[in-house]
Amino acid sequence: xxxxxxxxxxxxxxxxxxxxxxxxxxxxxxxxxxxxxxxxxxxxxxxxxxxxxxxxxxxxxxxxxxxxxxxxxxxxxxxxxxxxxxxxxxxxxxxxxxxxxxxxxxxxxxxxxxxxxxxxxxxxxxxxxxxxxxxxxxxxxxxxxxxxxxxxxxxxxxxxx
Numbered sequence: 001x002x003x004x005x006x007x008x009x010x011x012x013x014x015x016x017x018x019x020x021x022x023x024x025x026x027x028x029x030x031x032x033x034x035x036x037x038x039x040x041x042x043x044x045x046x047x048x049x050x051x052x053x054x055x056x057x058x059x060x061x062x063x064x065x066x067x068x069x070x071x072x073x074x075x076x077x078x079x080x081x082x083x084x085x086x087x088x089x090x091x092x093x094x095x096x097x098x099x100x101x102x103x104x105x106x107x108x109x110x111x112x113x114x115x116x117x118x119x120x121x122x123x124x125x126x127x128x129x130x131x132x133x134x135x136x137x138x139x140x141x142x143x144x145x146x147x148x149x150x151x152x153x154x155x156x157x158x159x160x161x
């Protein structure tokens with residue numbers, strides 16, 4: 001499933017626009033050193049890549065577990081193996097209640113909030129939660145629960161059983 005965040009896309013566009021205007025203004029000013037313009041362009045490029053990395057993510061639920069990957073950069077934002085999933089359910093996620101758009105860390109809960117809409121919430125065996133906005137959270141929750149039921153937690157033992 002691909003999930004797109006229009007808010008993050010707009011922010012990325014504004015960063016590009018503001019950066020281009022600032023660099024052109026600095027390059028056009030004879031009193032300014034061109035190295036300052038280059039430094040600003042590099043900083044804005046890094047901010048832009050970081051912002052655009054969160055415009056669209058791919059969410060997958062399969063035998064490997066739950067994975068969230070940045071579509072543009074290919075960076076894995078979250079991987080939750082099946083043996084760590086206790087249960088899963090659908091819940092409406094709100095950027096305002098989650099602390100904003102993007103990757104959010106709060107006490108006991110991590111979330112990738114792309115927009116205000118239904119999302120998949122996975123309770124982890126260690127007592128924390130992970131949530132991600134998706135288009136059909138009920139189907140994803142049912143699949144994740146069914147797959148994790150067949151994968152009980154692994155217990156590491158030392159010595160003979």
